[in-house]
Amino acid sequence: MVALVRNNNPFTVLVLFIYALVINYGALFNPQLPELVDGAFLYNIIVNFFTIVFFKSAFAFTFISVIMVVLQGLFLNSIANNNRIYNRPSYTVTFAYISLCALYTPFVQFSQPMLANWAVIFVIRAFFHLPHANKPRKIIYNTGFIVGMAALLHFPFVIIAALLIIAVVTLRPLNPGELMVAILGILTPIYFAAGMLFLFDVLFWMRGWVSLGINLPRSMASPVYFIGALSGVIILFAMGVYVLQHAVNRLNVYTRRGWTAIYIALFVLVLVALFTPFDVKAAWLILMPSLALIVGNIYYHEKNKAFSNFAFYFTLALVIFCKMTGV
Template sequence: MIKAFRTLNPINILWLAVVLVVLRIAYVIHLPQHIAIVFVEPFARLLIPVNYEDSFSSIYNVISAGVLVFIQALWLNHIINQYSLLSKPTFLPALVYITASSLFGPFLVLSPPLICNFLILWMVHMLLELYADENPMGTAFNLGMVVAVGTLIYFPFIYMFLAIWAGLVIFRPFNWREWVAAIIGFVTIFFFLAVFYFWTDRIEEFYKIWLPLGSSFPASIQIVSYYNYLVLIPVMVILLLSFIRLRQNFFRSYILMRKAFQLLGFMFVIALLSFYVKPNFDLSHFLLCLVPVSVMFAYYFLNANKWWMYETLYFLLVMSIVYFQFNKF
């Protein structure tokens, strides 16, 4: 399977669709009768005066999520190949993205983090453009607005603002105007939200938006069943091998590739740790980790020498996903 996707063959787009269906069919068979839908945070719900919560049936919800994942996978693949971050054209980022997006049940339905992945892809594209951007202040401003829009959809996305500054440090010589431009872009969106709150006589509630930022990081997370997380074993093995392979080749890679992987690593850490601002722990949050993880996995699968090893690891990952979708503990 991996060997077939190591080249940029257009026929692989059809195989991607097949993989997408295979990895979701078990969830469709045991589909819940009702799946809650939330597209924006409660503080931004006033901006959408339409009752959409009960507008999607469960099957339509899963199908829509699958379509979004497929589009995101192709977009990610395009970005990686456009900037040659894996040294040669390949369909591996798309394959890994579709596979990783099927790890858990909450990954398979429409959710704010899934929608925010479009914004993460947009951010990655703009941040990579900073390397040779003739208008970095305009890009920084746009990045700030993107993070603000993502915050309206899913509040933990606010920490992606740190990725903007990380990108400016990695790709640009220091210029305080660019850093301020990102802040202005972010504030612009929330300025209009504050005006809306003022017009509706709710301005005293505006400050409550920021209260979750003061939450303490949890010392422990309550997990109902540890068996459902065994699917992460092959994920952790592949991730470890990806880090080892990347470390071996890091200084032999060209400059943009090294900088891009530094940025993706920083975005992965941000996405991994920012869940704490939500009062209820939800696995769907970790959809925000998919973009950097997919690129790292694809890097290993493309540069690994022993075909039997990477094919076996991918097979175990797929089999564990299917097994744990059919078996709930």
């Protein structure tokens, strides 16, 4: 299987989808309906709509969530391949993303962070497209609009707006017009949402939308699971940084800037997760897109095949360990 994810073979997509179903068997066999969140009016509307569409089927929600994880992994993978941020195209990013999301069951359950992760991926895409875009304002506005929608779903994502503005300022020559386009894109969905709430005489919902908290890693039923999972992720992250440091000199200046932005994004996303209300179990899911890009680089270390093989089987062992010891 390690050779399969290294290759850019479309057949790999089917294998990775089956892999996602197998490693998330616990969530699929014990599905849960998503809970409504106080103040998150847009998320609650979406949940109520799909509850009707799925006839209150918890399995349907969980199955759609697993599919969403696979699609997000494929989207991340296409960003990596199209912008040549690795030495060659492969499906290692998709494999890394699916594996990381499988470490904690709430990560593959329908939730605000799962929906908002699309915004994280679009911002990462903007990191690599902005420096040489022919129509940068279109990319900036569309990305800002998606960030604004994510903030409506999950208020702490307002912090991501700062990340987009930093990207506009640092990845391109300073242009006040582009900066205003980014701010306009972020505010547009919030403005229209406020207008719709006003028309339906429920504008007071906006007060409940503003919600921050402290979301430190919660006490686990199994300390062995928590320590093992955290240690495993740190090891994978360190391996990814190690490989990237050896490959950075072969990357062009735009790709190096993109990688710098990803590291900055990882720090900002830690703040977003940290200030998420405690009752949101999947708060730390938003770190997975950035981590998957960093970790995805270790599965085909050209100078040391034993290293990449070890990384691959270590990832599988970590997933199995978390499934056996987790909650």
